[in-house]
Amino acid sequence: MKDKVFSKLKPLYTLFDTWLKIDAVLVFFSSFSLLLSWNLLTSTRENLLSLTFLGTISFIMFYLVFHFMINKFNPTFRQLSTDRSIHLSIAGLFGISNTSKTPTLKNNGQKKTTNNQKTTKGSAIPLYPLAKGGLKEIEEVDDEIYSKKTLGDGFAIAPSEGKVHSPVNGKIVSLFPTKHAIGIKDENDIEYLVHMGIDTIDLNGHGFQTFVEQDQKVKAGDLLTEMDLDYISTHRKNTDIIFITLSQDLIDSLEIDEDKKVDLDESIGQIVLK
Template identity: 35%
Template sequence: MPSFLYIFAVAFTITWFFGYNSKMETGTEKVEQEENNAMNKVDLNENNKVVEITSPLKGEVLPLNEVKDEAFASGILGNGIAINPKEGVLVSPVNGVVNALLPTLHAIGITTQEGVELLIHIGMDTVKLKGEGFKAFVKQGDEIKIGQKLIEFDIDLLKSKGYCLDVPIVITNMMNYTEVVCTKETNINIGENLLSIK
């Protein structure tokens, strides 16, 4: 009987020790994992560079929510800003690649060297013009540089046909970024800072 009690006591002690130790280890691992996750987030934030987007147009700067198109104004298509152009020339706001150019030439998609995906849409409902009044100087797949002419569009023609000229410039892969800072300027020239993406 004393031998049985001794064996029981040893077994209980071993079980209690390893059981307790496992719980402690699990808890410690969890805390360490949470600390590592937090450190990784900090490291990512420190390593992420701010991507600057220059203005592709000369004109009046508008908050995106003032654009007369619900898809843009609501932010469904991405975060960004809009410009009411004073001239019918759209240049590249970044160094990157043309990843989409619609046949109607009223919209262009660009991926920056840093991986930011931009959509620039010239006017509202201008797809209905089927390319009339638009001329492209690039094609899909072209590498582009800041300030390079992308598209010319006939402002007078668009106005005469009753089209809104607002040009939304939106980031379509916002899930990869935490913040977009828009210029405070109400009027902007080509090449001036328009957006900062973090």
């Protein structure tokens, strides 16, 4: 049990370890800078220019080497920038498998239903649009943590309006204080992440209005959140709405329709269970 919990939280441990190393290097560099500053104050005028030049060159070299080492040898740090550490916190919370499936395109044209979605092995869960707009495959999302399926398979919508709807039946299991992400769990114990925009955690909840509560049951098509697309775009954030299936160990495949324009009343694909 302990090993399982540790494996889920390992990305966070790696991140914290990285930051400790960064802090140690910064403390060393700060000490060096103070020593250099003291030398500048006590130096003769003839040495002042050379010491200033040396300090500038040292700072530039330190920055370049440090940046290269982090990006070259620590992919976890490179990947967990801005709200990506939050995403991997979600991964640890929900218990994500690293296995990812490649979605296949399929025209099914299924009509929306509000029946119970609990299914058996080999059966399918219909998926409905997150919002009105254009359908995108997960590989098209402009963020590698999604396009490379680090968290799991899914799809995205480039919204034409800001109302965000639940694509499945389930229960709200996670509401972020910043309102930009919602966790849903269905009756098959499959966890889903609805993430609204890219790097929108920086907005601290501004531009979002939430219409659901923790532990509330929702049906496909229910309104979850309303995004102020103009506000989000004005702050130079991508407005794509992303849907991720987190419980990859329970899923055989995720099939997405070919039609790039979506209607809220029709299925856009399905999840096939193992």
